[in-house]
Amino acid sequence: MTAAVLAAPGVPRTRVLRWGPAGYIAGRVLQAAGVLWAAYTVTFVILWLLPSDPLALVLSANNVELDSLTPAQLAEAQARYGLDQPVLTQYWTMLTNALHGDLGTSTTKGVPVTQLIAERLPGTLQLSGLAILLALGGGVLVAWLAAYVRWSPLRLLLTRLPSAGVAFPSFWIGLLLIQVFAFGLGWLPSTGSAGPQALILPAVTMAIPTGAAFAQVLTRSLTDTLAEPYITTATATGLSRAAVIGRHALRNAALPTLTILGLLVGGTVTGAIVTETVFARQGVGTLAQESVLNQDVPVVQAVVVLAAAAFVLVNLLVDLLYPLLDPRIARSR
Amino acid sequence: MTTLTQSRVTAAARAAAPARTATGRSARRRATARALLRRPGFLIALAFTGFVILSALVPAWFTSADPYATAPADKLLPPSAAHLFGTDELGRDLFSRVLHGGALTIQATALAIGIALVGGLGLGVLSGFVGGWVDALVMRAVDVLLAIPGLLLALAIVTAVGFGTVPVAVAVGVGIIPGFARTTRAEVLRVKTLPYVEAARTGGAPWGRVLLRHVLPNSWGPVAVLAVLDFGAAIIAVAALSFLGFGAEPPAAEWGTLISAGRNYLVTSPWLSLLPGLFVGLLVLALNHLARTVEEVGR
C-alpha cells in the first residue's frame, strides 16, 4: 500500500483533467512541433557541425577538389552555401527557410530539394501506404489466429512466424521474392515502377518486417489480455471463444499497440530506402540512398526531417484518437 | 487466495517446491541452467551462435580457402562439397568469404552494442534514479531521437563522417541508444518503487547502496534481453548499410556487401545472394530465440 501511494497516475489523464480536451489537444500539438524542431536541430548538428569541413563535403559532391580552388573561388563558394556566416546565423537562416518551405538546393543536381522530393514522393507514398495496410492486416490476422487456433503445432508455428519475419533482412526477403515470383514463376515483374503489378512484390517486402514486428507486439498483448480476469468473466457467461477473443480480448489488446504505430510508420521510411534500392524503383528511398552515396547534404537532411515529421504526425494522431478508443482516459467527469 | 486464472501458477509453484532439494543462490542458478539446456531449440540456437562468433574470430578453423584468392576457371560454381556455398564471379570461395566477412560485421555490431549499452544504460539509470528535471530533460531528448528512424539517423551520421565499418558501427550504435535508455529507465522506475527498496531505504541504506545492490541487479534482466535482441537488430542494420554501399571498401566484404554483390547474378546463380542472406537471417533468428527463452525461463 505504501508503494501504491508513491505511484503517480498516468500523464494523459491528469492533463485531460486539468486543462480539458481543448487544452490537451493544444498542448499535444505544441509538443509535437517541439519534437519536430528538435529533430531538425539534431540533423543540423550532425550534418553541418559534425563534419570537420562541411564545405569539402559539399564540394566533393560536385566532384570539385578543395585544393584546386583559388582563395577567391573558395570565398565565393563559402558565401554561396552561407558557410562564411557564424554557425547560429547559418542555423537560423536554414530554419526560417525550412519553415517557409525552402529546404535548400541539392548540391549534386542543382535543383531545389522540395522539387526533388515532390517528384519522388507519390510513388513512395503508394508503396508505403499499401505496405502499411498489408502489415496491419497481416499482423492482426496472424495474432488473432495464434490466439484462436488450439491445435498446438499450428499455434506454435503462428506464434514463431513473426520472429522469423523480423530476423531476416528485408533486402534479402526482396531478393528471395524476386527469385521465386519473378524469375522462377514469372508471375510478377522483378523491378521497375510500371503498373500496379510492379507494386506488389516491393509492398510485400516492406510489409513483412513491419507486419512481423506488429504481430509480435499484438500477440504478446493478446496473450496478456487473455489471462485477464474479465476474460474469465466473459467466458463464464457462456460466450463462444470467437466472441470472447473478438469482442473483448482483441479490442483491449490492440490499445497498447497503437503507441508503436508511429514507430512502424517511421520504419516504413527506412524500409522504403532498402526496398526501392532492391527493386530499382524511383522514390524518396532511392533518392536518400543516392544522396548519401553522393554526400548530398541538403537532400539527406530533408529526407530525415520528412521521416521525423511522418513519425511525429502519426504519434500526434494516435494520441489525439486514443481517448476516443479508451474510455478510461476520455471521461473527465 | 487464488483466483481461477491464477490457480495454474500456484499449483506449479507448490509441486515444484519439494522437488528442489538443494537451496540457495548457486542451486537456483544451476536449476535455471538445467531448465534452459532441456530445451532443444535453445541448444541449437546457442550452438549456431557460438559457431558464428567463433568462426568470425578464427575463420581458419572452419575453412582453409583464402577469401581473396580468385580462380577465374572456377567462377560461379554451385554449392558442393569442395565449395560449401559455391563460388562467386571471380571464383572466390563464398563460404570462406562469409566467415571472413563475419569478423567485420560482428566487430561492427559489438562496437554498436557497446556504444548503445554505455550510452543507453547511463542515460536510463540517471533518468530513472535521479528523477525530477534530469529525468524530464533526458526523456525529452530520447523522444526526439526516437522520432528519427534508426537507419535514417545512421545514414545522416554516415553522410557526415564518411563510409567504412567504424562509422557504420557508431551510427548504428547511436541509433539504438534511445530504446535502451527507455527500457533501462522503465525498469529502474519499476524496481525503485518496490517494497524491498523502500525497506532498504527505511532500514537506513544510503542511495548509492540501494542503487548498486538492489536497483541495478534487479533491473538488469530485461535490459540484457534487449541487448541480445538489439544485437540481432544491429547485425541487420549494419548489413543494410553495407548493402546500400556505405560499408567497408572492397575486396573486404561484410555480409551486406556480399548479398548486394550477388544481386547481379540472381537469375543464373541465386545462391550468391541467397545463401549469405540465409546465414545472416538464421543468426539473428538464433539470437532472438536465445533472448526470448532466457526471458521466459527467468520469469
Next chain:
Amino acid sequence: MTAVAQLTDLEVTYRRHAPAVRGVSLSIAPGEVLAVVGESGSGKTTTASALLGLLPAAGRITGGRIEVDGLDVTHAGERVRRGLRGRVIGLVPQDPMVGLDPTRRVAGQLAEAVRLRGVPRRTAQVEVLQLLHEAGVDDPELRARQYPHELSGGLRQRVLIALALAGRPRLVVADEPTSALDVTVQRRILDHLVDQVRTSGTALLIITHDLAMAADRADRIVVMQDGRVVEHGPTATVVGQPQEAYTRRLIAAAPGLRGFEPRPDEPAPDVLRLTGATVDFPGSGRVLDGVDLTVQRGRTLAVVGESGSGKTTALRVALGLQRLTAGRIELDGQDLTDAGWKQWRPLRRRVQLVHQNPFAALDPRFTVAESVAEPLVSFRVGDRRTRATRAAELIDRVGLPADTLSRLPAELSGGQRQRVAIARALALSPEILLLDEPVSALDVSVQAQILDLLADLQRELGVSYLFVSHDLAVVAQVAHRVAVLHRGRLVESGATTQVFTDPRHERTRELLDAVPGRSAVAR
C-alpha cells in the same frame, strides 16, 4: 430432489505435478448455500474451475465424475460446456476491480449475456435494468450507461453479480467473493447476494478461505486441505462440534468465532506521539485531519480504517516519509515535525517498518541472511562475522530453522517471508515497529501464527507497535489500544476492551458488525 451439481471422487492434475485435487466428492442441492473453505493450496479453486469447465490448459481431470443438472460433463467438449456456462452455472469472480471489460459499457456487457438466452435486443435492455436493480444497484439507468472505471468497487461487484445471474442459472459459484473490498461493503454485498439467491431458489457455492464468513451464510460447509475434503456437514455441526484438528485450528484463528480476548491496557510512557497531524495532498485535498495518536512503550496501538481513511498516510508520517501540513510529531519527546532525511537517518535505527506484502518486501536476489543483515550493513554495525551471528540469532528468534539463512525468498512461503521481514526490521533493535497490514496477504492460520509471534516478541523485547489494519478482527488479538480513522479523522480511540464492548461511534459499530462469524456464534 436431484443435485444441481455433483462431484464424485474428483481428481485434477496439473501437467507433470502431483494431483491438486484428490478424490473430492460433494453435491449441491437446488436452492442450497454451500461453502467450500480452505487455505491457499487446498484445491478449492481448482475444484471450482473444474466444475465450471474453466481449468487452465495444463490442468486435466484424471479421475472421478462431474455431473451438472444430471448430465455427466466430466469429459464433455467445449460446446456442451459453453451451453452450461451462464445458463446453468454462473460465476462471480474474485476481484471486482478487474472483473469487467474496461472498454465496454456496463449495459453492453450485461446485454451480451442476457441475449445468449435468446432474448431479443429490445427486451434485453429492459432485463439489463431489471438485473441491475435486483443486484442492489441504485439508479440502474445511469449505471448501465457508464464504464466500469466510473463505478466504485462495491458497484462493480454488484454488476458482476448481475452478470452472473443474467443467464438465470441454477447455480452461482462465488470465488472468494468480495475479498478485495472494504469489510463493511463486503458484508452488505454478500448479504444481498445470499438474499437474492434464496428468493430466486438458485443454489450458491461459496469458495472462501474465511471459515467465519462461510459460517455466517452457508447451510453446509466443506473444509478442504491439500486437495482433500477433511470435514463436511451442516454449518452448526462443523463450527459447533468440529471433528478434525485442522477445522479446530481454522476456528481458533477466526476471532469472530472464538470470541474476543483483548489484551489489558496498562499505562506506559509515550514513545511516539502525533498531535493534530494534518496532511494535504495537492489535488486530492486533506487526507489526514487533526489526528492525535500515541504509541506507548512496549504496547500496541492499532490504527483501523477502510481504504481512504488516511491510515497509510499516518504510517508514512510516523516513518518520516511524509511531511505534515500542520501538527506535530515527537519521538521520545524529540520534536521531528520539520526534520529532513538527514535528521531522520539516525532515528531509523529506532523506528522500523514491516511491509504489507511479504512477496515484494524481500529482494529476490538476496539470501535470507543478506536481507536480515542489510540494516546492520547500512549502519555499519559490527563486522562480517558478528552480522552473520546476529542474523542467525534473529532467524531463530522469529521461529525459522537455521537452514533458512541460505535460502532465497522464492523458496519460502508467504508466512516464512513475513517472518524474515520481521527479523530484518528487528535487526537494529528498534524501539518501535510500524506494521502495515502485516498479515492481510496471508492465510488465516498463518495469520494467527504471525500475530502470536508479534505478541511474543513484544513480551520478550519490549518493542512498541503501531499496527495499521483494515480488519478489526485481526487487531483484537494484538492491540492494547485502538484508534479508528474515517476519512482522515479520528472518530474513536480507547482501550481495546472498551472499543470492542462499548463502541461510541457509528463507524466503529459498522466495522464491528462486519467482523465475520458473530452471527454464526449467535445462531
